[in-house]
Amino acid sequence: MDPILRIENVSKTYTGHKALDDVSMEVPRGSIYGLLGPNGAGKTTLIRVVNHMTIPDCGKVWFENHEITSDDIYQIGYMPEERGLYKKMKVGEQAVFFARMRGMARFEAIDKLRQWFDRLGIIEWWDKKVEDLSKGMAQKVQFIATVVHEPKLLIFDEPFSGFDPINQNLLKEEILGLRDRGATVIFSTHNMESVEEICDDITLINKSHNILSGSVEEIRRKAGGNTFQVIFSGDRERFISSVNGKATLIGDSEGLIGGYTQQKIHIADDSDIRPVIGALNENVNMRSFQEIIPSMNDIFIRAVNGTL
Amino acid sequence: MNKIGLIVEREFTERVRKKSFIITTLLTPLFMIALMVAPSLMMMKGGSSTKNVVVVDNTPGQFIGSKLESGETVSFRLLPEGTTLGQARSQYNSPDIAYGVLVIGSDILDNPQNLQLILNDASSMSVEDNIRNQIQGILRTERLARYEMDNIDRILADANVRVGIQTLKNNGQEDEEEGMEATSTAASWIMGLILGMLLYFILIVYGQQVLQSVIDEKQTRVLDVMVTSCKPFDLMMGKILGIALVAALQIVIWAVLIIGASAFIMPMVMGDTGIDAAMAAAQSAGDTEIASIVGKFTNVGYLAGLFLELLLYIVGGFLFYASMYAAIGSAVDTPQDAAQFNGIIMMPVIVAIIVMMNVMNDPNSSLVFWCSMIPFTSPIVMMARIPFGIPVWQVAVSLVVLYISFFLMTWVAARIFRVGVFMHGKKPSWKDLGAWVKMK
Numbered sequence: 188m189d190p191i192l193r194i195e196n197v198s199k200t201y202t203g204h205k206a207l208d209d210v211s212m213e214v215p216r217g218s219i220y221g222l223l224g225p226n227g228a229g230k231t232t233l234i235r236v237v238n239h240m241t242i243p244d245c246g247k248v249w250f251e252n253h254e255i256t257s258d259d260i261y262q263i264g265y266m267p268e269e270r271g272l273y274k275k276m277k278v279g280e281q282a283v284f285f286a287r288m289r290g291m292a293r294f295e296a297i298d299k300l301r302q303w304f305d306r307l308g309i310i311e312w313w314d315k316k317v318e319d320l321s322k323g324m325a326q327k328v329q330f331i332a333t334v335v336h337e338p339k340l341l342i343f344d345e346p347f348s349g350f351d352p353i354n355q356n357l358l359k360e361e362i363l364g365l366r367d368r369g370a371t372v373i374f375s376t377h378n379m380e381s382v383e384e385i386c387d388d389i390t391l392i393n394k395s396h397n398i399l400s401g402s403v404e405e406i407r408r409k410a411g412g413n414t415f416q417v418i419f420s421g422d423r424e425r426f427i428s429s430v431n432g433k434a435t436l437i438g439d440s441e442g443l444i445g446g447y448t449q450q451k452i453h454i455a456d457d458s459d460i461r462p463v464i465g466a467l468n469e470n471v472n473m474r475s476f477q478e479i480i481p482s483m484n485d486i487f488i489r490a491v492n493g494t495l
Numbered sequence: 496m497n498k499i500g501l502i503v504e505r506e507f508t509e510r511v512r513k514k515s516f517i518i519t520t521l522l523t524p525l526f527m528i529a530l531m532v533a534p535s536l537m538m539m540k541g542g543s544s545t546k547n548v549v550v551v552d553n554t555p556g557q558f559i560g561s562k563l564e565s566g567e568t569v570s571f572r573l574l575p576e577g578t579t580l581g582q583a584r585s586q587y588n589s590p591d592i593a594y595g596v597l598v599i600g601s602d603i604l605d606n607p608q609n610l611q612l613i614l615n616d617a618s619s620m621s622v623e624d625n626i627r628n629q630i631q632g633i634l635r636t637e638r639l640a641r642y643e644m645d646n647i648d649r650i651l652a653d654a655n656v657r658v659g660i661q662t663l664k665n666n667g668q669e670d671e672e673e674g675m676e677a678t679s680t681a682a683s684w685i686m687g688l689i690l691g692m693l694l695y696f697i698l699i700v701y702g703q704q705v706l707q708s709v710i711d712e713k714q715t716r717v718l719d720v721m722v723t724s725c726k727p728f729d730l731m732m733g734k735i736l737g738i739a740l741v742a743a744l745q746i747v748i749w750a751v752l753i754i755g756a757s758a759f760i761m762p763m764v765m766g767d768t769g770i771d772a773a774m775a776a777a778q779s780a781g782d783t784e785i786a787s788i789v790g791k792f793t794n795v796g797y798l799a800g801l802f803l804e805l806l807l808y809i810v811g812g813f814l815f816y817a818s819m820y821a822a823i824g825s826a827v828d829t830p831q832d833a834a835q836f837n838g839i840i841m842m843p844v845i846v847a848i849i850v851m852m853n854v855m856n857d858p859n860s861s862l863v864f865w866c867s868m869i870p871f872t873s874p875i876v877m878m879a880r881i882p883f884g885i886p887v888w889q890v891a892v893s894l895v896v897l898y899i900s901f902f903l904m905t906w907v908a909a910r911i912f913r914v915g916v917f918m919h920g921k922k923p924s925w926k927d928l929g930a931w932v933k934m935k
Contacts, residue, residue, distance in 0.1 A: 202921075235917070238723050239723075240719070240722060240723065240917050241917060257726065260723050260724075261724070263723065265719070265720070265723040266720075267716055267719040267720065269716040269719070270716065271712075271715050271716035271717035271718065271719050271720045271721075272715070272717060272720075273509075273715070273717055274715065275509065276505075276509060284501065284505055285720065285724065287501055288498060288501055288502075288721070288724040288725060289724050329720075332720070
């Protein structure tokens with residue numbers, strides 16, 4: 188499918204500091220796209236480039252198969268990391284104001300907003316002032332204000348920060364729902380668990396470079412590198428001799444409670460795993476045989492440290 | 496345009512609904528009236544207790560002291576002839592016994608400075624005035640008596656002429672009655688001063704609100720959300736126009752209150768005859784100036800015309816200054832950072848105030864004329880000139896220049912704004928601002 192957003196060789200230098208260096212990425216339409224990276228890696232700059240808030244020194248941004256213009260930003264919903272709401276304004280009025288700013292008619296906006304407020308359980312806050320809300324409440328308001336006009340592309344900067352686990356889940360559900368209704372979602376986050384749960388694809392930026400891009404599944408499988416964990420009982424020597432030539436051992440074996448032993452093995456990338464399983468099955472009492480898929484957390488740390 | 500309208504609506508309704516707006520709008524005229532009335536009230540009510548002054552009169556026969564008349568302000572007590580200052584001071588040494596000791600020198604008739612007032616209490620203007628006036632009167636009579644002329648009082652009164660100029664403005668109409676309008680330099684000046692200060696107040700107060708509003712949004716990051724929903728220019732214009740509307744509403748309310756007060760309340764309080772009587776009294780006292788002020792402030796048509804001009808200058812001047820303030824607000828992160836730029840904006844305003852003070856000397860001097868044309872100073876200076884009766888073409892040219900400048904300034908400000916709103920961190924230099932304007 189054609190990408191909704193394509194970033195081509197974008198670079199941006201602030202005085203004496205390169206925020207983005209030749210970054211490219213493609214965001215597939217209808218996907219949830221994670222933008223990862225350590226603090227100060229350049230994620231927010233990249234988001235600002237997409238939002239037309241920062242003009243890149245070189246490189247291009249394509250939106251819907253044309254070079255992005257300032258008019259396209261109305262089709263993008265953006266929730267900045269540092270939440271911005273008018274403190275003295277009433278919540279409902281404010282949400283209506285933002286919705287109208289993005290082209291909704293007043294009554295349509297009120298209608299839709301009330302549904303959203305209801306769904307996220309903040310309808311009774313409609314007439315309260317923003318300064319009276321808790322941080323999480325304000326986040327919800329901001330989230331609604333970002334999505335209510337149903338833009339094609341949604342960009343959330345750290346959407347989960349400041350939420351308790353219950354509300355994080357609520358938000359995840361809503362983000363998945365938005366995607367199912369056709370929106371494309373980009374979000375930047377440090378929360379790797381949420382990446383595993385909801386992201387289809389990711390880009391990892393480190394030190395202003397794109398160091399890793401692709402679908403989450405593929406990246407994790409690749410990072411696992413055909414490594415398997417076997418838990419068995421029986422003679423360790425027989426285990427070793429049975430995998431000999433078909434796989435290599437990784438590290439030492441580990442004794443587990445109940446007389447079981449755990450051992451990691453690596454199988455050559457293009458080879459079949461069935462002979463390994465067959466040989467093991469004959470020689471030891473195999474309890475489990477499982478591919479090791481590293482967590483995004485591991486991948487993140489290894490990628491940033493250059494050990495992936 | 497639609498978005499500008501939305502932003503204007505938000506700025507306007509949010510501000511107008513604030514309690515502080517309602518309070519300042521209603522209280523400011525009251526406050527101004529209080530400011531005008533308070534001094535005379537205090538004069539009337541203040542110094543209520545009568546001050547006791549003991550008098551040591553060293554003139555032969557105590558001819559001064561014996562003629563001093565006690566009244567509400569001062570009550571005199573003449574000490575017996577021969578009492579020395581030392582005795583009087585030691586006897587009347589506290590404010591409870593006497594307010595002070597007045598010592599009249601023996602040669603006072605020839606040396607009118609030989610008069611001392613030794614106080615036990617804080618000095619009082621009204622007491623001093625009372626004593627000075629009384630003794631002046633006594634000395635005058637005594638000196639006149641030396642000439643031994645009959646009717647000298649009447650002759651002097653006759654010679655003592657007070658001239659009152661009735662200044663009229665030739666407005667070009669042929670008719671004798673209609674062709675001239677009464678003006679008064681002093682009245683015009685006071686009027687001009689009030690208008691100039693009002694304009695100054697509005698430029699600064701509301702201009703600062705634009706600055707503050709942009710900085711606030713930048714700090715709360717609302718700006719990030721806003722600029723992803725509209726063009727920076729829309730945002731800037733929306734803010735400026737929204738706040739301008741608030742200012743306009745406030746002026747209109749004030750105008751209605753003041754015009755209403757002069758059209759209905761003053762005649763009601765004083766009665767039609769009251770005003771005429773006040774004017775007649777002022778005129779008969781030779782004070783055409785006061786008569787003219789009273790006349791002007793009760794002329795609804797004149798006030799309405801003045802408010803129209805005021806409104807035009809306020810709108811133009813405000814838009815001109817507000818766009819500068821908006822540009823600065825966008826370029827900095829904190830009010831502290833804005834202070835330096837703010838100072839630069841204030842300079843022409845202060846120049847305008849100084850020039851405004853010079854308008855009375857010659858409302859048509861070249862300095863005043865040019866300052867009322869240059870947009871940086873024209874709103875304040877021209878507003879101060881208008882009550883003197885300025886040719887319409889000058890006002891028109893000045894307004895046109897102001898409005899063209901406003902468009903140019905807005906263009907420059909918008910270019911700074913469009914870059915500034917996205918900048919965080921380091922305070923930009925003038926050079927940076929220049930570069931932003933040129934940036935494509």
